[in-house]
Amino acid sequence: MIPRPFDYHAPRSVPEAVALLDQFGDAAKLLAGGHSLLPMMKLRFAQPDHLIDLGKVAELKGIREVGDEIRIGAMTTENELIWSELLQRRCPLIVEGARQISDPQVRYRGTLGGDISHGDPGNDHPALMIALDASFVLASAQGERVLPADGFFLGTYMTQMEPGEIMTEIRIPIPAAGTGYCYAKLKRKTGDFATAAAAVTLRMDGPTVSSVRIALTNVGDTALRATAAEQVLSGRNFDEAAVDEAAHLAMSICMPVSDLRGDADYKTAMAGEMTRRALLSAYARSAH
């Protein structure tokens, strides 16, 4: 319950935060919503000497449409995602995903950028971002770079973010009208991380799948893009046989750890089932 002592910093701008991060190096951690970091500090899993609170950096908040993208500030909270009229209309997969994350109080604080940067395979946004073909803007003293979600996640709690970098923005190509979507999540109870979950976006051309993205949550070291499952569906008629084949191909890339949510066989089977359900719902919601 009691974190180790640390120094607290509350910068007002991204450059100020970057300067603090450079000054303190590995001894510093960025504090966003604090609903992964503080729990780890309370259990002394994490013991940073400095916390750099991004809560007062106004430029890291907000959801806007820019050209054919939606741009979301990294400090935007889960409830702000859920209540965003723009996202409900233009990118409902994020809303459906965020509604399944944690609980109301946590969603007032936990942020999109924090959920992604944490790199926990149990978090939901990594798979959602892969399914949406999102990219992430990272700022440092050297400037800015933009990395795609697919490939960003390297291992448990490991991403392509370098020391000294701050995630400032998440960019999501606006899905074309008629795109089907679904986030199917199996969990033991409200607020739990997934036993297994699947995020899907799907576009149809008549009876044929014209494009599909499938990503899996909590069945590997990282969120996983199920590329082979996507390939077997692409250009093919959407029917039961195709969905079953895709679900099996999704299962073939799973490498879940066994824990209180179940053993590896169970989680793998559930990843297949979530893939099947997400595909069926996405199809039902797509224009075809």
Add this chain to the structure above:
Amino acid sequence: MSKKIMMSFALNGNETDVVVEPRELLIHTLREKCLHTGPHIGCETSHCGACTVDFDGMSVKSCTLLTVQAEGAQVRTVEGLAEGGVLHALQEGFMQEHGLQCGFCTPGMLMRAWRLLQENPNPDEAEIRYWMAGNLCRCTGYQNIVKAVQYAARKLRGEAVETSHPLMTAETH
């Protein structure tokens, strides 16, 4: 390292100054420095919601917030719900509908429901259960908490309220 910092925030409308180490959790400041011991601690993994307070228009678990993050904030606890000795509709609803037993989750439940009813003055049962899911209760089984929130919602909307308790309703008197 970790020099103490003076923080100022409004607690139930009263300007409050406290001196805290950066690592001090808001729940500990509220309970130990401000002596507002309504908010409780039921876990150390941010699940139970017994520590829920209202913070700048948000329901937050005050065990997962540092007091140093509260500079300039408007903080409201269960101690600030009743006005002039008159219970808030939610407090009345929890009493009338038997929405508490041991009372340990109740301050957090009340503060969460308080924000919920401002966001959604007419929630249906499923919405109450979904938007109260960050608060655990060991005693009630939640049924009467749902009724209590519905009672308060009706009262706040200006409708007539009556307890649903079978021994208390008008026809059994």
